[in-house]
Amino acid sequence: MAYSNKVIDHYENPRNVGSMPKEDPNVGTGLVGAPECGDVMKLQVKVNPSTGVIDDAKFKTFGCGSAIASSSLATEWLKGKTVDEALAIKNTDIVTELSLPPVKIHCSVLAEDAIKAAIADYKKKQGTSAGKSADTHAQPTA
Amino acid sequence: MAVKLPIYMDYHATTPTDPRVVEAMLPYFTQHFGNAASRNHPFGWEAEEAVDKARKQVADLIGANAKEIVFTSGATESDNLAIKGVAEMYREKGNHIITCVTEHKAVIDTCKRLEKDGYRVTYLPVQKDGRISLDGLRAAITDKTILISIMTANNEIGVIQPIAEIGAIAKEKGILFHTDAVQAVGKVPFNVNDLKVDMASISAHKMYGPKGVGALYVRRRNPRVLLAPQIDGGGHERGMRSGTLNVAGIVGFGKAAELCRLEMAADTARLSALRDRLNARLHKGLDEIYINGSVEHRLPHNLNISFAYVEGESLLMGINDVAVSSGSACTSASLEPSYVLKALGAGDDLAHSSIRFGLGRWSTEEEVDYVADKLTTVVTRLREMSPLYELAKEGVDLSTMQWQTEGQH
Numbered sequence: 049m050a051y052s053n054k055v056i057d058h059y060e061n062p063r064n065v066g067s068m069p070k071e072d073p074n075v076g077t078g079l080v081g082a083p084e085c086g087d088v089m090k091l092q093v094k095v096n097p098s099t100g101v102i103d104d105a106k107f108k109t110f111g112c113g114s115a116i117a118s119s120s121l122a123t124e125w126l127k128g129k130t131v132d133e134a135l136a137i138k139n140t141d142i143v144t145e146l147s148l149p150p151v152k153i154h155c156s157v158l159a160e161d162a163i164k165a166a167i168a169d170y171k172k173k174q175g176t177s178a179g180k181s182a183d184t185h186a187q188p189t190a
Numbered sequence: 191m192a193v194k195l196p197i198y199m200d201y202h203a204t205t206p207t208d209p210r211v212v213e214a215m216l217p218y219f220t221q222h223f224g225n226a227a228s229r230n231h232p233f234g235w236e237a238e239e240a241v242d243k244a245r246k247q248v249a250d251l252i253g254a255n256a257k258e259i260v261f262t263s264g265a266t267e268s269d270n271l272a273i274k275g276v277a278e279m280y281r282e283k284g285n286h287i288i289t290c291v292t293e294h295k296a297v298i299d300t301c302k303r304l305e306k307d308g309y310r311v312t313y314l315p316v317q318k319d320g321r322i323s324l325d326g327l328r329a330a331i332t333d334k335t336i337l338i339s340i341m342t343a344n345n346e347i348g349v350i351q352p353i354a355e356i357g358a359i360a361k362e363k364g365i366l367f368h369t370d371a372v373q374a375v376g377k378v379p380f381n382v383n384d385l386k387v388d389m390a391s392i393s394a395h396k397m398y399g400p401k402g403v404g405a406l407y408v409r410r411r412n413p414r415v416l417l418a419p420q421i422d423g424g425g426h427e428r429g430m431r432s433g434t435l436n437v438a439g440i441v442g443f444g445k446a447a448e449l450c451r452l453e454m455a456a457d458t459a460r461l462s463a464l465r466d467r468l469n470a471r472l473h474k475g476l477d478e479i480y481i482n483g484s485v486e487h488r489l490p491h492n493l494n495i496s497f498a499y500v501e502g503e504s505l506l507m508g509i510n511d512v513a514v515s516s517g518s519a520c521t522s523a524s525l526e527p528s529y530v531l532k533a534l535g536a537g538d539d540l541a542h543s544s545i546r547f548g549l550g551r552w553s554t555e556e557e558v559d560y561v562a563d564k565l566t567t568v569v570t571r572l573r574e575m576s577p578l579y580e581l582a583k584e585g586v587d588l589s590t591m592q593w594q595t596e597g598q599h
Contacts, residue, residue: 051507059507065575082593083539083578086501086519086527090577108577112503112520116575 051113052147058117063124066106068092076170078162087111087155089119091162093126093134095170100130107162114152118142118159131167193556195511201491201550202345202373203515207442208398208551214445215400218438226435227426237437244444248405251447252371252390253381260406260427261440265372267420268391268406269296269339271431272368275417276337276389277304280366284334290314290322290351291533293341294370296391301339310334316533320349320483327356331363338367342374342390346517346530346546347483348492350374357386366415372396372404376450377489378458382407388415394439398551399446403439406431461549462490468547468558469493475566482531482544491549496531496540497565499579500572505545508568512561517544537589539578 051059067090068075074095081088088111094104105123109116121142126134142148142156198206218240226241228234245256262268277287289301291313301311312330314322322340338360343350353369360367368389374380375390376397382390390407394400408430409415423432450457472479478498494517497505502518517528519542531541547561573579578588 056507059504062575067580079577083542083588084537084593086538086542088577088593090580108575108580110499110576110578111501112518113507115501116504 054121054146055113055117055148058120058146059113062107062116062120064104064106064120064127065108067108068094068104068106073173074170076166076168076173078165078167078169080161080165081111081158083110087115087158089115089158089162091119091122091159091166093131093163093166093170095131097174100132102126102129102131102134111155111158112152114146114148115155115158117146118148118155119162121145122159122163126163131170134163134167137163193554193560197512197557197561199547199549199553199557199561200513200515201548201553202348202396202546203548204395204401205398205550206552207395207400208446208449210449211399211442211445215438215442218441222437224437226437227424237435240441241435241437244440244447247444247448247451248392249407251380251451252375252392252407253383254407255410257428258382258407258410260408260430261435261443262404262406262431263402263436264395264404265294265370265391265393266296266404267431268393268404269294269368269370270300271406271417271420272389272391272408273297273300273337273339274304274420275430276366276368276415277307277309278418279416280336284332284336286310286312286332286334287337287339288312288314288327288330288335289339290316290341292316292320292344292347292349292530293339294345294372297339297341297370314340318534318536319487320344320347320530320534321351321487322356324352324355324359327359331359331365335363335365338365340367340369342369342371342380343378343489343492344483344530345373346528347494347534348373348489349483350378350487350489352487353385353387360388361386366413373489373492376447376454377491379454382409388413394443394446397446397450400439400442403436403443405443457551458490461553464549464553464555464558465491465493465547467555468549468562469495471559471562472565475562476569479569480536480540482534482536482540491553493547493549494531495545495547496536496543497545497569498540498543499576499582500569501542502544504572505543505565505568508572509561509564512564514548514561515546517541517546539588 090108105126107119109119139156139160222236224233224237226237249256371390388409393404482494502516503520519527527541
C-alpha cells in the first residue's frame with residue numbers, strides 16, 4: 049500500500065499529540081470510533097472563552113497511518129479557528145489534503161466526527177457551567 | 191555486522207527458491223524440455239524420468255509411495271481436488287463434510303461452494319489455543335459424513351492440530367481424512383501413515399521450491415481413495431489431474447523436498463531458537479503483548495503476537511523495512527480483521543493489533559534482534575499516541591466502554 053508523502057509526514061512527525069484535562073470547562077473532548085473496528089480517535093480543543101477561538105488542540109489515535117494523519121492534520125487546522133469555523137471543516141477537505149485513497153475515506157470521516165464531538169462536548173460544558181469558566185486555566189498534561 | 195535491509199520475515203506467505211533448487215531446475219527449461227507424456231522419444235523419456243525422481247523425493251518427505259503423489263499447480267488446486275473430488279465421488283455414500291473455521295480460504299471457500307450444491311458442511315470452532323476439540327469432532331460426525339478436512343498447521347498462528355488423533359477418529363469411523371499440510375510439510379515431521387492421513391495438500395513455494403507447483407497425496411491402500419477429477423483432459427496423473435506436467439517446476443519441488451528432508455532437524459532447531467529469541471526480546475522491551483494460539487503445539491518458525499493498544503497497519507508502517515504481515519483489517523483486501531484471530535475469541539481489537547512473524551532458512555540472529563528492537567521502539571511510540579493505552583493506564587476497562595461508532599450518531 050502506498051501512502052502519500054503527507055500521510056507519512058504526519059505519521060512520522062505527528063502534530064499535537066497529547067491530552068488536556070477533560071474536566072477543564074474550556075476543554076472539549078471527543079472520543080469516536082471503536083477498538084473492534086480498528087480506529088479510535090480522541091480529539092480535544094481548548095477554547096478561549098472570551099474570543100471563542102481554539103487556542104490549542106490535541107489528539108491521540110489508535111488506528112492506521114491514515115487515521116493518525118487525519119487526526120494530526122485536524123488538530124493543526126483547528127488551532128486559531130473559531131468554534132463555528134471549526135465545525136465547517138469537512139472530511140473531504142482532509143481527503144484532498146492528504147490524498148487519501150477511497151479505502152481510507154472513513155479515517156477522514158472519523159476525524160470530522162471527532163471534531164464535532166469535541167466541540168459538542170465544549171458547548172455542553174459551557175451551557176452547564178456558564179459564567180465560571182473564564183478564570184479556569186488548567187495546564188495541559190502533555 | 192550491519193543487517194541488510196529490507197528484512198524478509200514473512201516465510202508463511204512464500205519462501206525464496208533455494209539456489210540448489212534453481213540449479214536443479216535450469217536444465218529442464220532449455221536442454222531437457224520434453225513433455226513427460228511423450229512416450230515415443232528420448233525427450234519425453236528424460237522428462238518422465240525427472241518427474242519420477244521428483245515424485246519419489248516428494249513421497250519420501252511424507253512417508254508415502256511415489257504413486258500416491260498427484261502433481262498440481264499448487265495447494266489451492268490440491269485442496270479443491272481433494273474436497274470436490276471426494277464430494278463428487280462419494281455422493282452416494284453421504285453429503286456431509288467436517289472442516290474448521292480457521293482453515294485456509296482454499297478449503298473454506300471450496301466447502302462453501304459445495305454447500306450451494308446441496309452438501310452440508312460443519313465448520314468446527316477452535317478453542318482459545320487455536321486447536322479443535324476432538325470431542326467436538328466426534329459429536330459432529332453423522333452417518334452421512336464422507337470427509338474430514340482439517341489443516342495440519344495454520345498459516346497465520348502456526349498452531350498444529352492434533353492430526354494423528356483426528357486421523358485415528360476418521361479411520362475408526364470409516365471417513366476419509368484430508369489435511370492441508372502446506373505450512374507443516376518440510377518444516378516438521380509429517381508421515382501420512384503415522385498420522386493416518388488419506389489426502390494431504392502440499393505446496394512447493396512454501397518449502398523453498400518454485401511457485402506454481404504443488405501436490406496432493408492420495409492414499410492408494412487402506413483405503414484406496416478415489417477422486418473425481420476436477421480438470422479433464424489427457425488423463426495425466428492417473429486420470430486425477432489432466433494437463434501437461436510442469437517438469438521444471440516438479441524437478442524443483444522434488445529437490446526442495448529432498449533438501450527439507452535432509453535439513454529439517456537442523457533447520458527446526460535453529461529456527462525455534464531464533465523464534466524464542468525474538469519472543470523473549472519483544473517481551474523484555476514491552477508489556478501487554480500476547481501470543482496468539484498455542485505455544486506448545488506450534489510451528490517452530492512461527493510467532494503471532496498482538497501488541498495491545500496499537501493498530502497493526504500503523505505498526506507495519508513504522509517497520510517498513512521489515513516484511514511481516516498483520517491481522518489488521520486495514521491490511522486485508524476484505525477490510526475485515528483476521529477471521530483466524532477472531533475465531534480464537536480474543537476480541538477484534540487484538541486481531542487488529544497482531545503481527546505474524548515467519549522465520550525461514552535465511553533468517554539470522556541479527557535480523558531477529560533488529561526487528562525486535564525496532565518494534566519495541568515503534569510500539570512504545572504508538573502507545574504514547576494511543577487513546578486506548580491512556581484509558582487503560584487510567585484504569586478504564588476498555589471492554590465495558592460504550593464506543594461511539596459510525597452510524598450511531
